[in-house]
Amino acid sequence: MYKAEECKYAKSHEWVHVDGDIATVGISDHAQKEISDIVFVELPEIGKQVEAGKQAAVVESVKSASDFYAPVSGEVVEVNEAVKSEPSLTNQEAHGKGFFFKIKLSKPEELDNLLSFDDYKASL
Numbered sequence: 001m002y003k004a005e006e007c008k009y010a011k012s013h014e015w016v017h018v019d020g021d022i023a024t025v026g027i028s029d030h031a032q033k034e035i036s037d038i039v040f041v042e043l044p045e046i047g048k049q050v051e052a053g054k055q056a057a058v059v060e061s062v063k064s065a066s067d068f069y070a071p072v073s074g075e076v077v078e079v080n081e082a083v084k085s086e087p088s089l090t091n092q093e094a095h096g097k098g099f100f101f102k103i104k105l106s107k108p109e110e111l112d113n114l115l116s117f118d119d120y121k122a123s124l
Contacts, residue, residue, distance in 0.1 A: 011123060018108075027098075038060070
């Protein structure tokens with residue numbers, strides 16, 4: 001499980017946790033509560049290049065479908081297969097078993113554009 005306080009956030013409610021040059025990304029706990037019961041997640045393919053601020057996945061809930069934007073740029077090196085088969089994991093543990101995918105960072109300086117946990121909370 002990734003501690004929410006140790007993550008960085010995009011204003012569009014994606015979180016990122018960095019370990020070396022690998023960033024684990026997912027949807028914030030606040031966002032998963034807002035969209036309610038997640039019923040489907042479409043994740044990118046391994047090897048896909050994603051760009052910060054651009055659509056990288058789709059999240060569908062009983063309420064609506066929403067684009068998920070990459071908080072940082074890089075190559076997708078792992079996708080969370082468990083979330084594909086059991087999307088509700090994101091509702092249960094958004095900062096843990098419910099993460100979406102991992103990226104090998106291509107522009108680590110983009111992390112400076114993200115919000116700290118306290119700044120993200122204040123923006124809500």
